[in-house]
Amino acid sequence: MKRNLIALSATLIVAFIVWVSCTERIDAGYEGIKVKLYGSEKGVQDVSLVTGRVWYNPVTESIYEFPTYVQTVNYESFTVNAKDGSVFSVDPTLSLRVSLGSSPKIFTKYRKPVEEILNMTLVNHIKDVYRIEFNNYSTDSIISNRERFEAGVQDKMNKFLAQEGFVLEQLTSGIQYPESITQAINAKNAAIQKAQQAENELKVVEADAKKMIVQAEAEAKANELRQQTLSPLIIQQQFIEKWDGSTPLYGNSPVIFKDIK
Structure with a gap:
């Protein structure tokens, strides 16, 4: 009885070793191929092996894994x-x-x-x-x-x-x-940037000049309007508004209204 148990255990161990040595697990993300090492069919089988556990004869065949991920x-x-x-x-x-x-x-x-x-x-x-x-x-x-x-x-x-x-x-x-091309491109870009900068500066100068012209024109127009509105009566009115009512302590009496004709 004991011998039979030992023999059975030995058989199971041998079977497990054979099973392990005759199988190969192809992991996810891989593609397995079975290669024949001997005989007239030496080479690669036409059908690729999918993922999972693959049975093969380790004496006459080999299993290779090819990654299929990027x-x-x-x-x-x-x-x-x-x-x-x-x-x-x-x-x-x-x-x-x-x-x-x-x-x-x-x-x-x-x-x-x-x-x-x-x-x-x-x-x-x-x-x-x-x-x-x-x-x-x-x-x-x-x-x-x-x-x-x-x-x-x-x-x-x-x-x-x-x-x-x-x-x-x-x-x-x-x-x-090439270095010569890089230098030429950099020089071209620098020239473009410089021209753009000069153009921007010119636009600023033109804007300032236009602003000064507008201001000068506005000032001239204002002066013209003031001259047109300064009639004799308005001048006399401004004189009265600015006079403090006092008279000189000597000399002739002040003339309030002066003949401007």
Whole structure:
């Protein structure tokens, strides 16, 4: 009885070890693929494995996980020549993910983990996309058609990555102009700002001049109206209003009304 219990326990332990070693859990956000290591069917099965627990033969098969969530890769900057030979610096950042169901295709072609493919294998291809697009533009046309240039890069990058089994979510080129172009742009902007400042100052001077003219015209008009209204009777009235009623202590008696004719 005791031996049977020991044998049963041993059997259960062995079965548990086999069960654990023959299953693999594919976590959410990943896509699993089953790879045959031997035989005529050596390679990747056509059907990708969904998330969950997967049964396989660890002697003849292996399970690989490919992340399907969005990953952001900031590539090292590199230089590219425009059509006229000007040198631009590009510092691209890509946000992309594995296209659902494309894990077998990617693994069959590269036989590497996704991180290694994104950070190393695809670098030269990404540079080629920029080189091809830059060769279509001169320096001036890139500056004046920046939006169209970026759209061309993104379109080519979308097509390339789709062929490789990836989906591009976002692309930032991080383009830096040549130093001579940057200096020219800064000088142009400074000239525009200086001209705008001079124009604003001229507007202030013109406004002040107009204000002075208006004030002078108003003052002249007021003086003209005052002269027109100063009749002899008004002058006599103002004299009476200002006289304090006292008379001189010597000399002739004051004349209140003076003949002004």
